[in-house]
Amino acid sequence: MLVTVLSFLLTLGVLVVVHEWGHYRVARACGVKVLRFSVGFGRVLWRHQRDPASTEYVVCALPLGGYVRMLDEREGAVPPQERERAFNRKPLAARAAIVVAGPLANLLLAVLLYAAAHLIGVVEPKAVLSTPAPASLMQAAGLRGGDWVRAWSTDGQAWEDVRSMTDLRWQITQAVLHGEDLHLMVSDRDGRGRRDVRLPLSRLAAQEVDAATVKAIGLTPAFSEPVLGEIKAGGAAEAAGLRKGDRVLDIDGVAMADAHAVRERVLDSVRDGRALVQQWRIEREGRVLALTVLPRLVAEGERESGRIEAYVGAAPEMVSVRQGPLDALVLGARRTWEVSALTLRMFGRMLVGQASLRNLSGPLTIADYAGQSVQQGLSYYLSFLALVSVSLGVLNLLPLPMLDGGHLMYYAFEAVTGRPVSELWLARLQRGGVALLLAMMSVALFNDVARMLGLH
Numbered sequence: 001m002l003v004t005v006l007s008f009l010l011t012l013g014v015l016v017v018v019h020e021w022g023h024y025r026v027a028r029a030c031g032v033k034v035l036r037f038s039v040g041f042g043r044v045l046w047r048h049q050r051d052p053a054s055t056e057y058v059v060c061a062l063p064l065g066g067y068v069r070m071l072d073e074r075e076g077a078v079p080p081q082e083r084e085r086a087f088n089r090k091p092l093a094a095r096a097a098i099v100v101a102g103p104l105a106n107l108l109l110a111v112l113l114y115a116a117a118h119l120i121g122v123v124e125p126k127a128v129l130s131t132p133a134p135a136s137l138m139q140a141a142g143l144r145g146g147d148w149v150r151a152w153s154t155d156g157q158a159w160e161d162v163r164s165m166t167d168l169r170w171q172i173t174q175a176v177l178h179g180e181d182l183h184l185m186v187s188d189r190d191g192r193g194r195r196d197v198r199l200p201l202s203r204l205a206a207q208e209v210d211a212a213t214v215k216a217i218g219l220t221p222a223f224s225e226p227v228l229g230e231i232k233a234g235g236a237a238e239a240a241g242l243r244k245g246d247r248v249l250d251i252d253g254v255a256m257a258d259a260h261a262v263r264e265r266v267l268d269s270v271r272d273g274r275a276l277v278q279q280w281r282i283e284r285e286g287r288v289l290a291l292t293v294l295p296r297l298v299a300e301g302e303r304e305s306g307r308i309e310a311y312v313g314a315a316p317e318m319v320s321v322r323q324g325p326l327d328a329l330v331l332g333a334r335r336t337w338e339v340s341a342l343t344l345r346m347f348g349r350m351l352v353g354q355a356s357l358r359n360l361s362g363p364l365t366i367a368d369y370a371g372q373s374v375q376q377g378l379s380y381y382l383s384f385l386a387l388v389s390v391s392l393g394v395l396n397l398l399p400l401p402m403l404d405g406g407h408l409m410y411y412a413f414e415a416v417t418g419r420p421v422s423e424l425w426l427a428r429l430q431r432g433g434v435a436l437l438l439a440m441m442s443v444a445l446f447n448d449v450a451r452m453l454g455l456h
Contacts, residue, residue, distance in 0.1 A: 004371030007381070009063060011370045013039065015106065015389055016066040019396070022105025023068045023098055024055075030094040033071040033085040040066060070098075092411055099407045106393035107336055113386035115332030121322030122379040124164035125222035128189055128317060130260035136218025137204075141197050143186065145257035146223055151185040156196060159185060163321045165222040172219060173209050175201045177342060189223075208349070224259035224313035235309025240280070240293040242310060247283040259313030269295045269306035276306075336390055343394045358447055365451060401433025 016039050027034055040060035049056040070087040071078060078086050087095065131145035132138035151159040152171045162168050162184075175182040179202050187194045199217075206213045226248040231237050248256045251265045269276045275297045282289050295306030323331060366388060373384035399409040406429070410421045421429070 003374060004368060007370035007374045008366065011366065011385055011388060012063050014385065015109075015392055016040075016063070018105050018109045018389070019102045019392065020066045020068050022101035022103075026101035027068065027070055027087070027098045030090055030098060031085060032087050032090060032094075032098065033082060034068055035071060036067075036069040038067050038069070039063070092414055096408060096411045099404050099411070100397075103393040103396040103404055106389045106396070107340065110336045110339070110386040110389040110393070111329070111332045113332070113382045113389065114335045115325075115328040117379045117382040117386070118321075118323040118328035118331050119325060120379045120382070121320055122377070122383075123318050123320050124166045125316040126319045127162045127165045127168045128223035129186075130220040130223050130258045131264075132218035132220060133215055133264075136216060137199055137201065138218030141199050143184075143197055143218070145261060146189050147186045148189050148191065149184050149186050150191075150194070153183040153185070154180050156183040156198070159183075164319055165316075167321070169219065172199075172201070172217065174338060174342075175199075176204060176206050176209050176213065176217070177345060179205065208346070220260045222316040224316050226256045226259050226262050226312070227314045229311030229313065231311075232309040235307075236294060236296045237308040237310035240291050240308070242280075242282070242291065242293070242308070243284065245284070248312075249281040249283055249288065251278050251280050253279075262312050266295050266308050266312070267305040270297060270304050273297075273304065332386075336386070339387060339390045340394050343391055347394075347398065358450075361444055361447060365447070400436060401429040402437055403433070406433055 020037060020039070024034055024037055034055045036056045036058060038058045038060055040063045042060045042062040044058045044060055046059040047056065048058075071082060071085055072087045073083070074088055083089055087098070090098075127149040129138070129143055129145060129147045129149065132143050149162045149168050151161050152168070153159045154175065162171070172182060181202050182199045184197045184199060185194060186197055201217065204213060204216060206216075228237070228242055228244055228246045228248070231242060231244055248262050250256055251262065254265070256262050256265070265278070269278055275295045278293045278295070280291045280293050282291060293308060295308050298305055298307045370381075370384060373381040396404040397408070398405045400406050401409075410426070414420045
């Protein structure tokens with residue numbers, strides 16, 4: 001819990017400081033006087049100011065954001081000698097640059113964070129497939145458990161390497177959301193017998209990649225040998241005589257190519273409210289044995305499934321994914337662009353009802369993921385921080401009052417008409433923006449709580 005809280009505060013602190021630093025630096029470059037640089041809102045916990053004429057730096061009690069307060073005649077009297085340093089006196093281009101600098105700082109930070117994560121490197125499962133789900137696109141395309149996905153292409157001509165299972169999942173997600181087919185260059189686990197497999201993802205016409213979409217595609221966890229791990233004392237596996245290290249050859253005469261196939265066979269061992277007896281053939285210390293296994297019936301909501309109360313599967317083969325400095329920077333820029341486009345597309349689809357509002361996440365989910373990523377290692381945390389930084393940058397560029405994008409919308413109106421938005425309309429739009437942001441925050445918080453309770 002402490003790790004989660006500290007990780008969340010670190011995440012918010014870094015992103016807020018960078019965002020406000022973008023506004024601050026460009027404001028200073030444009031000759032605008034910055035009165036206060038604040039991290040957080042509410043009661044001041046820490047304050048520093050070199051002299052009464054310089055910028056005041058503060059850290060406040062509520063860490064959910066920050067702000068840069070600039071000299072502005074609309075917010076109070078400005079001495080005549082300092083009017084040229086007031087924000088409202090600056091040309092339209094300068095004001096727009098100051099506003100857009102915050103979100104752009106977040107996007108630039110994301111590029112650097114993704115690049116750092118690629119430079120440090122991560123250890124991820126090798127892109128070797130488990131048995132695809134029945135009646136799925138991957139099964140229909142001829143993919144099998146144990147196939148090693150080596151490269152991907154959208155046209156079957158220009159190929160790019162698949163570095164890991166995580167990379168493969170990302171490319172499939174991108175193809176689904178773009179409505180494109182994906183070509184996969186696959187071989188067996190030893191690299192022999194390469195073949196081009198076309199995955200017709202455009203048939204799905206999916207607006208988001210949820211559990212149903214993943215099942216329709218047939219994408220399963222990384223390949224794992226069909227070997228049993230720890231056996232729960234008094235469980236169904238122990239009662240059947242199964243032991244740690246047993247390799248499952250077949251169940252009811254159906255060959256088990258990998259651990260995923262075993263798990264699915266056990267889960268589906270329920271008919272008419274009761275678990276069915278299964279006939280297993282296993283290999284133990286060079287001998288082949290036949291065992292009768294009766295899974296235990298488990299109810300999860302409205303679904304009933306079987307369990308043998310043993311860990312199924314050996315650790316998947318892992319690969320180290322690491323890039324050189326230049327390649328890491330290029331990949332960082334590409335991933336930032338892809339995530340930005342995906343985030344913007346999802347916002348648009350949620351707005352028109354083509355994607356579920358369940359995709360909105362709030363502070364509880366961010367805190368949970370921050371804690372998990374920190375425990376996984378520095379590269380994972382940097383990638384998570386980059387993802388949230390992209391989301392913050394894109395969110396702030398949306399043309400909504402109260403956000404930086406809303407101010408840019410006002411400036412666009414001023415550029416076209418030659419006059420600023422009237423005070424009356426500014427007040428109306430601000431009230432509407434506050435109501436909309438509160439509604440979005442309420443939905444995000446509801447989604448957070450629903451995920452914690454297992455309702456989503």
